[in-house]
């Protein structure tokens with residue numbers, strides 16, 4: 001890893017729910033912010049003013065923040081977009097590579113660089129829950145997409161006449177004894193069982209693999225899972241920094 005200069009870099013991950021930003025100095029994360037699309041310019045300007053050493057912005061977006069918004073910052077820092085045309089340290093075996101989410105590609109890239117020469121399963125609990133598997137030969141195989149925790153609560157409320165909108169909470173039992181408890185059990189135990197179930201499926205095909213759990217709900221859910229996993233909410237931002245460095249070392 002290059003230690004030749006101490007410039008700071010601001011990585012920005014635009015998800016479908018929130019924007020996450022992290023300042024890196026060398027490869028150390030020194031500041032983390034989470035904000036909405038509406039607050040984008042205020043927040044990024046605040047960070048740029050607080051850390052005048054930031055020379056570069058590294059952006060990956062699956063959300064709908066307009067490119068113009070980033071470009072309005074271009075007199076303050078160099079802007080780099082990580083896109084499908086960037087270099088990635090894996091072979092992409094997805095049969096529709098042009099529709100694969102850039103967030104999933106960045107996660108896969110981070111998994112390969114942080115955990116070399118092993119099978120890896122990355123689970124990102126954001127708006128959606130995404131599963132991504134990269135084998136020990138650095139082949140990206142694909143995975144799964146399912147609704148995230150917030151999305152499940154919202155869709156139960158929005159698509160029924162009688163179900164309230166609840167904020168996430170651990171269910172007391174898997175047998176919900178009220179409407180609220182039934183919803184919490186359905187969503188939280190449902191997601192936990194889904195993740196445990198997927199891990200078991202992967203185990204039928206791969207004897208050993210590391211599991212990385214990330215996204216807005218990672219910490220909330222990690223303690224409810226059967227398997228030992230590596231939970232790191234900042235894995236995507238760290239991977240964005242690493243993917244950028246990887247593209248610099250051509």
Ligand SMILES: Nc1ncnc2c1ncn2[C@@H]1O[C@H](COP(=O)(O)OP(=O)(O)O)[C@@H](O)[C@H]1O
Pocket residue numbers: 014015016017018019125126127128148149150151168215216217
């Ligand atoms: N302050 C918050 N606002 C919105 N969602 C939050 C918040 N804190 C935790 N979450 C959880 O994070 C999930 C979204 O994760 P996030 O990583 O932000 O998504 P994305 O990357 O798709 O924007 C939701 O399911 C929600 O339960």
Ligand SMILES: CC(C)(COP(=O)(O)O)[C@@H](O)C(=O)NCCC(=O)O
Pocket residue numbers: 015016017062099100101102103104124126127128129130145
């Ligand atoms: C599946 C996603 C919506 C996940 O987005 P997120 O939950 O991180 O906001 C995103 O990775 C995406 O738009 N993917 C495109 C389809 C695909 O990956 O095959």
Ligand SMILES: [K+]
Pocket residue numbers: 124125126127128129130215
């Ligand atoms: K996700």
